[in-house]
Amino acid sequence: MATTTANQQPIVPAKSGKLKRILIIAIGAIVLLGAGAGGAYFMLGKSAHGPAKPAPLPPPVFFPLESLTVNLQADDGIMHYLRVGLTLKLKDEKGQAALTERMPEIRSRILLLLSAKHPDDLAGIDGKRKLADELRATVEAAASTPEQPAHIQEVLFTEFVVQ
Incomplete structure (x- = not known):
């Protein structure tokens, strides 16, 4: 091979x-x-x-005030009055202590503000909202000190009667 x-x-x-x-x-x-x-x-x-x-957030603190009754300004000669219950919504309990200390001054300023109102000013939702804003400013002014300004979150109506 x-x-x-x-x-x-x-x-x-x-x-x-x-x-x-x-x-x-x-x-x-x-x-x-x-x-x-x-x-x-x-x-x-x-x-x-x-x-x-x-x-x-901590829950808000609600501070109820005693009901207030005032005579309203009237141009028609008829006696009108307002009965209002208020609760203040606060951020914390420190604010409540400051309000309690100055309660006589706060009540006085609220009464003066309310008694200067006319029944027509309080008619309707807008009038009540404006009143709540005015009350918040009034209470803050009365409860504030230079060292510790007061802060009211909201003014709540628990009773509101105009007659």
Whole structure:
């Protein structure tokens, strides 16, 4: 039999050592990046769900005043009167103590303000809102001191009768 001698190249495996090393490094890098991203998600995840909830505000303090009855100004010769019950909405209890200390002056100023009103001034929602704003300013002026200004959030009517 005849043998041919041709250029036969030996079969050499491809550089499998370098390929394995590159694959292992690439997979390791992907795993490390995934672990880092997962850690960051769990560490920062709480703030990513929205802003932190603010501390709840303390409930307002309601300071009721005794009912007041005054004669109103009248141009028609008929005697009109106003009976009003007020509650002051305050931010905290410190304000309530300041109001209690100055209650005679506060009541006097409220009575003077109310007795200067005409029945027509108090008719309708707008008249009552304007009166509430005037009462708030009057009470704040009477209860304020230079060291501690008073702050009334709102004047609420609990009773309101004009006759």
